[in-house]
Amino acid sequence: METSAARETNRLLRGVSTGHVETVRDAWRALLADKSASIPEVQSKLSSSAWLDNPPGPLPKYFGILLALMSEMDQDAFRQEITRLGNDKLHPVHRRTLDLMAKRLEDAPSTYLANNIPVFIADDVADPPRVIRNLQRWSSTKDLTLDNVTRVDVIAERPELDYLGQYNLFFSGIILTWPTTQPKGFELWLANAEREFTFYHEVGHHVHKHIEGGQVAEQEKEADDYARSMFRNSRPFLTGIGRVVLWPFKPLLRNLLRYLNHRMARATNL
Template sequence: MSDEIQTLIARLLRGISTSHVETVRDAWRDLLVAGPRAVPDVADKLESAVWQEPPRGPSGKYFGILLALLSELDPGAFARLIDRMRRQKLHPLHRKTLDLLAARTGDSPAFEIGEGIAVYIAPDIAEPAIVVGNLRRWERAPGLDLGGVSRIDVIARHAGLDYLGLYSMFFSGIILTWPAEPPRGLRLWAQRLDAEFTFYHEVGHHVSGHIEAGSVAAQEDEADAYARRMFRAAHPVLSAAGRGLLWPLGPLLRRIGPSRFGDEEPGATHPR
């Protein structure tokens, strides 16, 4: 083991545990510069039996960031480790993270949008055709800029995986959450609007060159402003009439999911 690499890994994980984005960014960059020298130490961390246990504190985030790092350092070593870990005992949350990042190797995308942007849909999404239809419609929003996006992963909504957008930004990717079993009626309509806004919000992070993804309030405001512009461009009639038409449904919409119509608190963020 290299003391230098161990120090960089410790710094990376410390940045994750304290949500200090500059520390994460700098340690990530330095580990990538170290290249092959960092692979044995990163792989050794991932071989630990600790991932069999329930996550404690930020340990779930540690597992994800280390997997993501190894996939960037050495795709071959990453694929071999994935193969081994799939045959081993893992805590269910870590297995979900493993499965998501494993999809970055070998699997074929469900479809593409924009200029060859691959879209991967998790197998536990019950009606992937709904996802396909929505994303194909959303990409046509006038003025939408997908130039900084390399891929999109659509995963089942799970409270324990809400941090995944952090290291997705290092890949120039977007992670969208989707109900495994889509609701019906008005609830489905509201969730589709929320998912569309979130898609534009995530694109806004890429357009603005952010890598902190949800950690800096000013950047969240900037991404929200971009999302509002795209939403208005995609739904000019609904946006103009929405505040008046949907006002009677306000309590219901608040109950079934976030609404994008009505006033928001400054610095408000939106779930991924």
């Protein structure tokens, strides 16, 4: 009789094969929810002789996602699998995947959000302590929910990257980009505001259980609305005071707001 872990593992691989994001996401979460049963099942899959041969079809994706799942479930078991597989005569395609996934063993979380969500910050990101302080503050915003978010990765901002954040559908994670040099003055404030809004936007995708990854305008609007709500919640005093104090300066602020909206649109146009 097929166990629940075996059924969910097969569903995970089927979702990868068909490119059905929702199937992958749901199976991934189900396997993480029952690690004691899932780990032996994934180990069994990774013990297959299939990884020694020329990989047909989606087999390379299977290998990668099984390793990624193992790394999320149990670092010690993941390390053992990396070592064991490293001694096998893997096909070169799988060998490259193994070498890439082995780099996860070198990573240690920079901090945790909500006590259990690891945050990984790339070495070339500017001022990691500031990044940590910001993320911890943002994650404590009133009414923010991080349910089902499994990890946050902060990577270096690059000219070729046209996004500031990404909702990682398969692994229920969030990816944020960050400058490699620390801005100053107004640019620093703007950079922090952009990334705070982007963080809330990506969380909004999780909250609304979106599965298209930013490809649907209606879903982007929902995530934007959630981000605006959290942005207001994060600074209720300033929001209230601002409506009174800044109202006489509304004409002068209109151009600035247009500029910020343009930057925010770029930040969330995934």
